[in-house]
Amino acid sequence: MTETNTVAGATKDLLKAIGYRIKNAKWWKTVLWVVGFVLAIGFLWSSVASIGEYEPRAAVIYGVIFLILLMLGIVAAFQKPHSARAKK
Amino acid sequence: MSEKEKSEIQKEKPKAVSRRNFLKVAGVSAAVGIAAAVPGAKNALSATPAKKLKMGAEEIYKSKKGVLKRFSEKNMAFKRVSEEYGKPWFKLWFKNMLGLVKKSKIGESVPVKSVKEARAHVALWVGASTWNKLSQPYGEGHENKGFLSWNPINVPPMFRGNPEPNPDPADLTKKVKQMARFFGANRVGIAKINRNWVYNEICRNEYFADAPITKKMVFRDVKTPNETETELIIPDTVKYAIVMILDLNRLATQIGPASVDTSAATNLAYSRMGITDIALSEAIRSMGYNALPGKNGLAMSIPLAIDAGLGQLGRNGLLITPDYGPAMRIGKVLTDMPLIPDKPIDFGVTEFCDKCKKCAEKCPAKAISFAERSYEPPVETGNPGSLKWYVNGKKCLRYWVQSGASCASCQAVCPYTKGSFWGHDVMRGLIKNVPALNPIWKPMDDMFGYGEIRSPELVWNMKMSPFGIDVDKEI
Numbered sequence: 400m401t402e403t404n405t406v407a408g409a410t411k412d413l414l415k416a417i418g419y420r421i422k423n424a425k426w427w428k429t430v431l432w433v434v435g436f437v438l439a440i441g442f443l444w445s446s447v448a449s450i451g452e453y454e455p456r457a458a459v460i461y462g463v464i465f466l467i468l469l470m471l472g473i474v475a476a477f478q479k480p481h482s483a484r485a486k487k
Numbered sequence: 488m489s490e491k492e493k494s495e496i497q498k499e500k501p502k503a504v505s506r507r508n509f510l511k512v513a514g515v516s517a518a519v520g521i522a523a524a525v526p527g528a529k530n531a532l533s534a535t536p537a538k539k540l541k542m543g544a545e546e547i548y549k550s551k552k553g554v555l556k557r558f559s560e561k562n563m564a565f566k567r568v569s570e571e572y573g574k575p576w577f578k579l580w581f582k583n584m585l586g587l588v589k590k591s592k593i594g595e596s597v598p599v600k601s602v603k604e605a606r607a608h609v610a611l612w613v614g615a616s617t618w619n620k621l622s623q624p625y626g627e628g629h630e631n632k633g634f635l636s637w638n639p640i641n642v643p644p645m646f647r648g649n650p651e652p653n654p655d656p657a658d659l660t661k662k663v664k665q666m667a668r669f670f671g672a673n674r675v676g677i678a679k680i681n682r683n684w685v686y687n688e689i690c691r692n693e694y695f696a697d698a699p700i701t702k703k704m705v706f707r708d709v710k711t712p713n714e715t716e717t718e719l720i721i722p723d724t725v726k727y728a729i730v731m732i733l734d735l736n737r738l739a740t741q742i743g744p745a746s747v748d749t750s751a752a753t754n755l756a757y758s759r760m761g762i763t764d765i766a767l768s769e770a771i772r773s774m775g776y777n778a779l780p781g782k783n784g785l786a787m788s789i790p791l792a793i794d795a796g797l798g799q800l801g802r803n804g805l806l807i808t809p810d811y812g813p814a815m816r817i818g819k820v821l822t823d824m825p826l827i828p829d830k831p832i833d834f835g836v837t838e839f840c841d842k843c844k845k846c847a848e849k850c851p852a853k854a855i856s857f858a859e860r861s862y863e864p865p866v867e868t869g870n871p872g873s874l875k876w877y878v879n880g881k882k883c884l885r886y887w888v889q890s891g892a893s894c895a896s897c898q899a900v901c902p903y904t905k906g907s908f909w910g911h912d913v914m915r916g917l918i919k920n921v922p923a924l925n926p927i928w929k930p931m932d933d934m935f936g937y938g939e940i941r942s943p944e945l946v947w948n949m950k951m952s953p954f955g956i957d958v959d960k961e962i
């Protein structure tokens with residue numbers, strides 16, 4: 400595991416990791432990840448903004464959608480290494 | 488393992504990142520990326536005109552020639568309902584309000600904890616309405632009176648009626664808009680006056696339709712506006728209206744459906760209008776031109792605002808603006824200053840209101856129509872001859888009197904009445920550009936709980952900005 404102690408170092412590592420993944424992943428998976436990421440941030444933002452607007456029901460609905468996307472993302476992210484190990 | 492070997496291993500595993508650093512960088516990247524993307528998205532999706540419409544009422548309104556005429560102030564709902572009751576509607580309204588306070592209520596169906604609490608809400612209304620009362624309340628019937636004078640009040644004599652030669656309309660338009668904003672208007676537009684929108688007569692006695700003090704309002708070839716025993720005379724050269732939007736506190740309008748807090752929000756906008764309209768008039772006079780401040784009087788505000796490109800007419804009979812929906816009030820100043828008129832906008836309101844009908848559903852007075860647009864109003868408080876959704880003004884105002892408070896239900900529940908969050912701009916962009924989706928927005932609006940009635944407690948606990956306006960929209 401690479402040890403990095405600075406934001407610059409971490410950025411470099413992250414970009415390399417993303418580049419590696421993009422290079423090896425199917426294009427539609429990359430698109431799906433980007434869309435999912437943007438949507439998740441959008442819904443989280445909407446939830447926080449709705450609290451500020453005193454719209455509690457909207458805040459809960461946006462929050463739940465964010466959590467669902469987050470869970471899907473986590474499941475998808477951890478699925479691949481396991482299946483890769485299984486193939487070995 | 489030597490240092491060299493360690494570094495080679497590191498080179499072979501570029502994808503290895505600690506979870507902590509990943510989250511650190513992902514968070515920073517997301518924040519920067521979205522912050523950069525949002526202003527662009529807002530510009531693309533906000534309510535910039537979808538279709539450029541040609542200037543002139545004929546292009547915006549479908550009207551029946553010979554039927555559409557200038558409207559009389561006598562037929563305003565406030566006057567007609569007063570006529571029904573045999574006394575000014577306001578007196579009954581106020582009596583009912585005070586009766587409700589004794590029952591710890593700030594509206595017919597809005598209870599609060601105690602009489603003490605109810606008095607605090609009434610105090611908010613009293614304070615908010617003070618400058619409205621002092622600056623000729625609401626404007627109608629007060630044309631050319633007091634602070635709404637058609638003549639200079641505080642202009643140095645050397646500047647009166649003495650404009651600089653060779654005026655540049657573009658430059659004057661820019662300056663006058665900046666002034667209006669400086670004096671407190673949230674949005675400003677310029678309309679070329681269609682005389683159909685100027686009242687043909689005014690009713691000096693504020694709330695009695697058939698009181699003897701009525702005066703004709705006429706356009707004549709005169710240099711300055713003036714008033715006789717029987718007429719109010721506007722110079723023919725007065726060709727432009729500067730129309731100003733004054734935002735209401737959105738949350739206060741949602742306390743109700745009719746509550747003293749709603750009255751406070753509305754009255755504060757009229758009080759502010761008492762500053763913007765009068766200050767702008769004085770500024771224009773100081774540049775040597777005539778200026779006639781209006782508030783609600785003088786001319787019909789909504790069609791002027793539509794001509795000035797500030798919004799479109801909704802099912803609830805109100806102007807729907809891109810930024811504030813219907814939760815705002817409209818002030819105006821008529822002038823002979825040479826200006827460049829704005830173009831009307833179309834951001835999909837007609838198509839949206841056709842499908843939504845939320846205001847009609849939630850109207851406690853059942854004053855808003857579910858039907859298609861028509862040329863005929865249900866009662867004389869509407870001006871016939873324009874294709875639009877007419878509201879039954881009498882039913883609406885009777886409900887105000889019964890509630891002892893102003894009702895703003897149609898403003899509160901309108902899906903266009905939203906905060907300043909960019910997500911709402913995205914929705915408005917979709918309404919404007921993808922009308923096929925219109926049927927889904929109202930059920931979604933309901934599902935998300937938008938426009939629901941709020942607790943009066945919110946008035947004391949909400950984040951309060953100056954004048955209670957949504958400062959995030961002031962860009």
